[in-house]
Amino acid sequence: MRKSTKTIIGAGLLVVATGIFVAADHIDAPDSMGTTADIADYFAFEPAAGSDNTVFLVDLQSDVLPELAYGTFDEDVLTEINIDTDDDLVEDLVIQAIPRDGRMYFFGPVAPSSTGLSSQVATDSPLGNVEISVGTAIVETTANGVSLFAGPRQDPFYFDFFRFNEVVAPSPEDNSGFNNPGMDTFDGANTMTIAVEIPNSLLGETTATNVLGIPVYKTWVTTNRRQ
Template sequence: MKKSKILIGTVIVAIIGLITVAADHIDAPAAQGTSADITDFYAFEGENTDNLVFVANVQGLLSPSATSTTSFDENVLIEFNIDTDRDAVEDLVIQAIPRDGKMYFFGPVAPSSPGLTSDIATMSSVKGEVDITAYGSSAIIAENSAGMKMFAGPRDDPFFMDFARYNEVVGGTAPGFNNPGSDTFAGSNVLSIVVEVPKSMVGTSGTINTWVEAKVKQ
């Protein structure tokens, strides 16, 4: 599970029985090497400063050849959680789940119940879908009537980490990181889910907490 905090506006800006697992570039035992492996989560103000962008990357360290044959798992729900009153409990969720070559989005909507299990909010009045972009193809972006934009598909892994040097530093055999370091993830890919949401749909001012979860059908 990945967490972030965003200041909005005032500064610069139904499947049942799903259970949460979390990871970070295959280092979490519960999700290591699985289709529910979350590599990174990003949340930031959009180019349109009235919007927020949420990005979840899954299934990291894909080689180009592996990327062309890897797809989103239809048994894995990706859920963006939004806490608007700073009590560390989600008040809104945006859910994304693949079906037959499309990624379906539901919300922002209040969850049926907060916590580690979820129902998919198929009855939400706010929803959208986008064709999953094939590897090597131009990005397919869809927009719904609420002004949300959506994307799903493979992308180059944006995370920079000199993993070998990190192990040396942690192990006490190196005094610090090199500048520049070596990008361990260069040439590898992830599967990305991106949704851009008007701020008015998640609150127009104040601080929100946000995190992402992968929930697997049991």
């Protein structure tokens, strides 16, 4: 199994990752482009001030052009939310998600069987499952207070992709720079989203403090493809 990662610092929780192989960021990873192995964005945050829960939100696969339909979750791709609980930047807990027959199955939080470049599905630690949404959003809440979602959502990324390409490689006829206002190329485009809201009691103690003085988890996301 191979991992691709995205590096991001979240506003409410510190999200830390280092690139392994090819970093994935809105279709610029050739080996995962156009599939749900491609990590577009990753967010970790408190759902409300003072909440005792944490939300992990993973956006996979970006379709860029609004007229393109969203894809489907690849059943050969395991998405893994990694959590460092002892401040050594090695995953101590993982939450895993893998699709099967129209449902997303979640496992963890559990200590991984191995760290680094390989993973195995923690089938002995089921967290819950939810029907993959197609139209109306479907959220499943488990008996221990974990809420789960999987399905297409509008891409939150704002970027004038085509104008950017014109600026970085300008033609002799056009070197005027960015337009103001620009055009959001991702407006109306979808990503395939996995969301987990989970009580902090299932995650252990926080391991860092962000610039606002808020206790945070160090967490990153990876996608692993069956080999």
